[in-house]
Amino acid sequence: MVAATQDSQALSVERIIDAALTIADRDGIEAVTMRAVGTSLGTAAMSLYRHVPSKDALLELMADRALAELPHPDPAGDWREQIHGFFLAFHDLLLLHPAVARTMVEMTLAGPELSVRGENVLTCLLAGGLDEATAAQAITALTWQTVGGALYALARLNPAHEDRSIRLRTLPKEQFPSVYRVAPFLEEDASRDHFSGALRHLIHGYEPAA
Amino acid sequence: MVAATQDSQALSVERIIDAALTIADRDGIEAVTMRAVGTSLGTAAMSLYRHVPSKDALLELMADRALAELPHPDPAGDWREQIHGFFLAFHDLLLLHPAVARTMVEMTLAGPELSVRGENVLTCLLAGGLDEATAAQAITALTWQTVGGALYALARLNPAHEDRSIRLRTLPKEQFPSVYRVAPFLEEDASRDHFSGALRHLIHGYEPAA
DNA sequence: ACCTGAACACCGTTCAAGT
DNA sequence: ACCTGAACACCGTTCAAGT
Numbered sequence: 001m002v003a004a005t006q007d008s009q010a011l012s013v014e015r016i017i018d019a020a021l022t023i024a025d026r027d028g029i030e031a032v033t034m035r036a037v038g039t040s041l042g043t044a045a046m047s048l049y050r051h052v053p054s055k056d057a058l059l060e061l062m063a064d065r066a067l068a069e070l071p072h073p074d075p076a077g078d079w080r081e082q083i084h085g086f087f088l089a090f091h092d093l094l095l096l097h098p099a100v101a102r103t104m105v106e107m108t109l110a111g112p113e114l115s116v117r118g119e120n121v122l123t124c125l126l127a128g129g130l131d132e133a134t135a136a137q138a139i140t141a142l143t144w145q146t147v148g149g150a151l152y153a154l155a156r157l158n159p160a161h162e163d164r165s166i167r168l169r170t171l172p173k174e175q176f177p178s179v180y181r182v183a184p185f186l187e188e189d190a191s192r193d194h195f196s197g198a199l200r201h202l203i204h205g206y207e208p209a210a
Numbered sequence: 211m212v213a214a215t216q217d218s219q220a221l222s223v224e225r226i227i228d229a230a231l232t233i234a235d236r237d238g239i240e241a242v243t244m245r246a247v248g249t250s251l252g253t254a255a256m257s258l259y260r261h262v263p264s265k266d267a268l269l270e271l272m273a274d275r276a277l278a279e280l281p282h283p284d285p286a287g288d289w290r291e292q293i294h295g296f297f298l299a300f301h302d303l304l305l306l307h308p309a310v311a312r313t314m315v316e317m318t319l320a321g322p323e324l325s326v327r328g329e330n331v332l333t334c335l336l337a338g339g340l341d342e343a344t345a346a347q348a349i350t351a352l353t354w355q356t357v358g359g360a361l362y363a364l365a366r367l368n369p370a371h372e373d374r375s376i377r378l379r380t381l382p383k384e385q386f387p388s389v390y391r392v393a394p395f396l397e398e399d400a401s402r403d404h405f406s407g408a409l410r411h412l413i414h415g416y417e418p419a420a
Numbered sequence: 421a422c423c424t425g426a427a428c429a430c431c432g433t434t435c436a437a438g439t
Numbered sequence: 440a441c442c443t444g445a446a447c448a449c450c451g452t453t454c455a456a457g458t
Contacts, residue, residue, distance in 0.1 A: 046424055047422095105358075118389060141359075149350075177329075181336065
């Protein structure tokens with residue numbers, strides 16, 4: 001009649017995805033092991049396999065769940081602004097859920113949440129006057145720019161990055177004059193504004209010739 | 211004068227890198243284990259640790275070795291052509307060495323081979339009239355576009371990709387009209403020309419205002 | 421019928437014992 | 440001084456035995 005404890009609550013795909021995302025956001029994607037997810041739900045690791053076929057499938061489900069927080073670009077608005085806003089939000093979301101960025105490069109995602117946004121993005125691009133071939137190319141380019149930019153920002157956030165800055169400064173100044181001229185901008189925090197600017201350049205590159 | 215031993219038994223960092231790259235190119239990055247590399251050289255896995263501090267370090271060394279095949283962009287030539295040619299060659303190289311593409315997103319690479327090309331790329335961009343901040347942004351954007359594009363092409367080459375095409379066609383046609391309009395271009399082989407075109411758009415986006 | 425402990429076939433890396 | 444087998448602390452996943 002009365003459930004013994006909250007931990008003994010029925011297992012479900014939803015609860016498994018939630019638990020895995022919590023671990024990933026807190027301790028990183030490498031902390032997401034079937035044993036750890038099981039333990040956090042008070043069950044054996046093997047019980048998860050009744051609801052999820054494999055760890056890879058779980059990673060995809062986690063990504064699609066996180067992607068559900070993305071806004072929907074509005075084809076009625078100015079296409080440049082809609083595209084810019086959407087991919088900036090995408091970038092922000094990947095920084096919040098580093099595990100999703102990693103999953104996106106490991107697997108080719110095509111979950112329901114991403115599909116719906118894809119439809120809207122393509123509608124915006126077509127409404128902006130891009131032909132079908134160019135729109136296909138643009139959505140790919142924008143996505144990789146976003147995932148790449150997020151991975152780059154994430155790499156700079158972790159401690160191991162210090163090594164890289166140090167290595168940059170050990171390059172002989174005479175042989176690397178351009179690196180030294182640009183270094184202050186390469187070393188500055190990979191900020192939201194930085195990515196936002198790159199995004200505007202990319203969108204500008206796809207502007208149909210007037 | 212000590213004879214340079216062509217002796218196949220003499221272990222060295224160079225031979226370890228070569229053996230690891232051979233395995234990676236033939237069987238994929240997941241086949242690169244310390245045990246496998248050791249076996250292919252006729253030694254125990256543990257012997258490798260005398261020449262290489264860790265597996266991660268080996269992966270970085272492998273990437274830098276492969277990157278040595280890259281051309282050097284020429285700051286004296288037209289900057290658009292030089293940049294385009296260099297990143298297209300970069301793309302080709304990543305398709306030849308899939309392991310390198312993976313390593314580039316896992317770690318922040320800054321080996322000697324990449325540093326030299328970075329200097330030349332930046333010199334081209336500065337010569338093209340980009341200011342320091344924009345040049346820093348552009349080299350990052352171009353790199354991620356290239357790595358992302360290569361990973362995307364590689365993902366389409368492996369068998370698991372079929373699932374994705376199938377999933378795309380199961381979307382309800384009425385709710386995904388734009389996806390269906392663009393689908394033929396999304397599904398066509400991610401060819402060299404496809405990437406080349408995206409690269410031109412990106413470079414065009416960074417063209418200084420006349 | 422559902423759950424799970426033990427086990428399997430792997431990893432990277434440590435360490436002490438081998439030559 | 441060099442090398443390496445065994446071992447440690449992990450993985451994802453299978454499977455048969457438990458309830």
